[in-house]
Amino acid sequence: MRVQRIVSLAVPILFGIIVVVGLLGNLLVVIVVMANQQMRSTTNLLIINLALADLLFIVFCVPFTAVDYMLPYWPFGDVWCKMVQYLIVVTAYASVYTLVLMSLDRFLAVVHPIASIYVRTERNASSAILVTWVLIVLLALPVLARHGEVKYTFSSIEHTACIFLDRDQKTRPDGYNKPAYQVTV
Numbered sequence: 001m002r003v004q005r006i007v008s009l010a011v012p013i014l015f016g017i018i019v020v021v022g023l024l025g026n027l028l029v030v031i032v033v034m035a036n037q038q039m040r041s042t043t044n045l046l047i048i049n050l051a052l053a054d055l056l057f058i059v060f061c062v063p064f065t066a067v068d069y070m071l072p073y074w075p076f077g078d079v080w081c082k083m084v085q086y087l088i089v090v091t092a093y094a095s096v097y098t099l100v101l102m103s104l105d106r107f108l109a110v111v112h113p114i115a116s117i118y119v120r121t122e123r124n125a126s127s128a129i130l131v132t133w134v135l136i137v138l139l140a141l142p143v144l145a146r147h148g149e150v151k152y153t154f155s156s157i158e159h160t161a162c163i164f165l166d167r168d169q170k171t172r173p174d175g176y177n178k179p180a181y182q183v184t185v
Helices: 002-035 042-060 062-070 077-111 122-139 142-146 178-184
Strands: 147-154 157-164
Touching: 002 042, 002 062, 042 062, 042 077, 042 122, 062 077, 077 122, 077 142, 077 147, 077 157, 142 147
Parallel strands: none
Antiparallel strands: 147 157
């Protein structure tokens, strides 16, 4: 109980700091790069994309995760439970794969500086970003089906939790495989 009290007090404070700093920092990055035409480059487009993925995470995931730590129940319902978990996966993968694209961009710029001039264009960077987002949004769809709000009783009080819906072969004989799900998503 003591740990739960500490967590329910410390988490909102820490998450609040993360939200404020994250919003300010990422908004400044987007504003500065978008406002200055001379700053438009493939690298800066990727930096904007990374900032936007971080902004989505900060707005749609951090506050709800903080509330989840603070309260002994999930107050937002089943649909928002699925959406928050889905957005956590989408924004995490968007950040990771944007960093992969940035690494590829830097590799081309350093190893093939002359030949890559024709490949490292704003149009190609925008196309790569769009394809990456479309793939992430589509490939993360199983998260919607595998998360949900579950009711349980603790100390004679009914609670709800937003969790991964872990079902075994006895209750789910359709061949569902949790390790395969975790590797692919």
